[in-house]
Amino acid sequence: MTQVASDAAGGPGFARSPWAARFPAMRAENISLPAGAGGALSGGLVLVGLGASVATLVMPMIGEAFKWKHAIASFHVGAITALTMSLGALFFCMVFHLVNAGWSVTVRRQFENVASLVWVGLALVTVSVMLSVWKGGEGLWSWMGMERGENYLLDKKSAYLNTPFFLLRLAIYAVVWLMLAGLMNFFSRKGDAEGGTEAAARARLVSAPGMLAFALTVAFAGFDWLKSIDFGFFSTMWGVYFFAGSAFVSVATVTMILAFLRRSGRLEGVVTVEHFHDLGKLMFAFCVFWAYIAFFQYFLIWYANIPEETAYYIHRKQGGWENLTTLLMIGHFVVPFLILIQRGVKRNPTLLIAMAFWLIFMQVMDIFWMVRPAVYAGAPADAVPGATALPLDVLGILGPVALFFGLLIRKVVSSPLVPLHDPRMGEALTHKNYV
Amino acid sequence: MNAPARFVTEKGQPLYGITAEFATPAAVYHAAETIRDAGYRAWDVYAPFPIHGIDEAMGIKRTKLPLIVGAAAAVGVLLGYLLQWWGSNVGYQTVVQGKPFGSVTEGGWESFVPITFEVGVLLGSFATLIGMLALNGLPRHHHPLMKKDRFLRTSDDLFMICIESKDEKFDPDRVKELLKSAGGTNLDLVEDK
Numbered sequence: 112m113t114q115v116a117s118d119a120a121g122g123p124g125f126a127r128s129p130w131a132a133r134f135p136a137m138r139a140e141n142i143s144l145p146a147g148a149g150g151a152l153s154g155g156l157v158l159v160g161l162g163a164s165v166a167t168l169v170m171p172m173i174g175e176a177f178k179w180k181h182a183i184a185s186f187h188v189g190a191i192t193a194l195t196m197s198l199g200a201l202f203f204c205m206v207f208h209l210v211n212a213g214w215s216v217t218v219r220r221q222f223e224n225v226a227s228l229v230w231v232g233l234a235l236v237t238v239s240v241m242l243s244v245w246k247g248g249e250g251l252w253s254w255m256g257m258e259r260g261e262n263y264l265l266d267k268k269s270a271y272l273n274t275p276f277f278l279l280r281l282a283i284y285a286v287v288w289l290m291l292a293g294l295m296n297f298f299s300r301k302g303d304a305e306g307g308t309e310a311a312a313r314a315r316l317v318s319a320p321g322m323l324a325f326a327l328t329v330a331f332a333g334f335d336w337l338k339s340i341d342f343g344f345f346s347t348m349w350g351v352y353f354f355a356g357s358a359f360v361s362v363a364t365v366t367m368i369l370a371f372l373r374r375s376g377r378l379e380g381v382v383t384v385e386h387f388h389d390l391g392k393l394m395f396a397f398c399v400f401w402a403y404i405a406f407f408q409y410f411l412i413w414y415a416n417i418p419e420e421t422a423y424y425i426h427r428k429q430g431g432w433e434n435l436t437t438l439l440m441i442g443h444f445v446v447p448f449l450i451l452i453q454r455g456v457k458r459n460p461t462l463l464i465a466m467a468f469w470l471i472f473m474q475v476m477d478i479f480w481m482v483r484p485a486v487y488a489g490a491p492a493d494a495v496p497g498a499t500a501l502p503l504d505v506l507g508i509l510g511p512v513a514l515f516f517g518l519l520i521r522k523v524v525s526s527p528l529v530p531l532h533d534p535r536m537g538e539a540l541t542h543k544n545y546v
Numbered sequence: 547m548n549a550p551a552r553f554v555t556e557k558g559q560p561l562y563g564i565t566a567e568f569a570t571p572a573a574v575y576h577a578a579e580t581i582r583d584a585g586y587r588a589w590d591v592y593a594p595f596p597i598h599g600i601d602e603a604m605g606i607k608r609t610k611l612p613l614i615v616g617a618a619a620a621v622g623v624l625l626g627y628l629l630q631w632w633g634s635n636v637g638y639q640t641v642v643q644g645k646p647f648g649s650v651t652e653g654g655w656e657s658f659v660p661i662t663f664e665v666g667v668l669l670g671s672f673a674t675l676i677g678m679l680a681l682n683g684l685p686r687h688h689h690p691l692m693k694k695d696r697f698l699r700t701s702d703d704l705f706m707i708c709i710e711s712k713d714e715k716f717d718p719d720r721v722k723e724l725l726k727s728a729g730g731t732n733l734d735l736v737e738d739k
Contacts (some may be wrong), residue, residue, distance in 0.1 A: 543598075
């Protein structure tokens with residue numbers, strides 16, 4: 112066997128990859144990007160992201176018209192969107208290891224890349240939390256500025272909803288997610304460097320308890336960072352709702368990365384139309400799952416008709432917000448459902464890029480729907496004070512999301528595009544859908 | 547018996563087809579490719595277990611079943627919704643919990659969603675089962691191949707291909723030649739009775 116690959120071209124450990132010798136598609140230039148590729152785009156996005164984020168958070172310091180609550184809310188929407196991409200990707204990394212998935216090996220590295228950026232989402236959310244703690248009642252979480260005795264429901268919930276415990280939980284989520292995302296990446300890169308099957312086995316071992324910790328932390332993070340903005344609301348389904356959106360947007364993000372990599376001439380014969388078909392199925396599945404959870408959370412509350420629960424939805428069903436609610440029903444479920452149910456669409460990477468962009472936009476709108484109506488008590492007529500709302504919302508959302516994608520490009524370029532030695536690589540390279 | 551049989555066996559029975567046996571899935575797979583490329587349409591592969599990719603090797607087109615199921619599910623969704631809409635708004639108007647009777651414009655459509663979904667799933671699954679059986683020509687009580695003792699081994703350790711006499715290209719000598727050249731052994735005639 113001639114040794115055409117070198118460590119320099121394919122990254123450490125490439126030359127010893129058993130798959131490189133057996134599959135011509137595993138040649139170095141096919142599964143790696145040159146150092147510095149996409150540097151301009153990445154740098155530009157990071158600059159735009161930082162600029163927009165800083166601008167959003169500086170605006171309330173300058174003008175009276177710009178409210179802190181509003182600025183933090185808009186920024187929070189972007190921050191949570193970035194965070195959910197990483198959380199969903201972390202979920203898929205662990206699921207792939209847990210079920211010993213073969214087909215997903217060639218796409219798993221991109222899930223790992225997205226998951227490894229969980230620190231970005233965490234840092235961004237920490238910014239909105241810290242600003243809110245600093246601003247108290249003017250911040251996003253109005254309960255942070257409220258005294259005992261002011262509100263009956265808050266008093267009842269105060270054992271959980273108090274600032275010190277809130278910050279402690281933030282720290283716990285951060286430790287759990289950074290550790291899990293770090294371990295997933297550590298074992299994957301370790302496998303690249305050392306070969307053998309041990310790294311994959313270790314990753315699976317970590318994934319089992321990891322999944323348990325992930326489920327609990329994600330559910331409670333959803334309660335803390337989204338639901339408790341409206342602290343009077345009750346919904347035990349909220350954790351699943353938050354998770355459904357996360358899984359959904361992470362598949363869209365990874366599909367987009369892979370489709371762009373294919374367009375740049377990489378991963379030829381490694382990530383094939385069969386893999387896109389499967390990613391399309393996941394997109395479709397989580398699109399339906401999201402709709403199921405979102406509707407039934409609403410449905411039970413609508414049916415039971417208990418005032419403290421219905422207030423949340425009534426607020427979002429009148430005064431202009433109903434347009435956003437309708438957009439979510441149609442744009443987040445009906446349209447993607449009818450498009451993605453078609454086999455041809457799932458097997459067309461170009462169409463999947465368009466779908467991925469749309470679905471990421473819908474995730475932003477979903478988070479926006481959760482966060483933004485809480486900023487002003489009344490209808491959007493009060494919520495749009497002159498022309499100040501739109502720039503804040505656009506900048507606030509754009510900042511964190513652009514920053515995330517800028518850093519993501521850098522991350523994707525930094526290592527081989529697939530796990531080099533994974534024992535299931537052969538299965539993934541010859542993967543085929545028989546339906 | 548409508549039209550007289552195109553081919554008959556020495557016993558005077560109408561000919562159903564010609565079988566050939568294969569020992570391994572790989573052999574039957576490649577034989578299938580050969581027969582597909584020779585342009586035959588009325589033939590089938592018999593194997594003890596599903597062989598991945600055999601559809602492609604046989605040149606079988608994708609099933610129309612999803613379209614049938616989709617249409618049935620859409621009808622189910624429509625029927626389920628209409629059933630409830632008619633019952634709540636026209637037939638038996640009843641105020642429940644002070645909620646609207648239920649329509650998309652006036653509100654109250656929410657209560658229709660579970661049943662609408664369920665009827666859609668119900669008709670969809672009926673269409674899946676019945677459509678699958680119909681497209682496969684099932685149920686049938688008898689198949690000419692069942693008369694062959696060696697055919698029973700295709701549910702155990704044997705792979706078989708049968709080219710049927712109703713194929714337009716069917717010509718006994720050329721079919722035998724083709725099956726032999728594709729690696730088939732123990733060629734045999736199957737009577738249609």
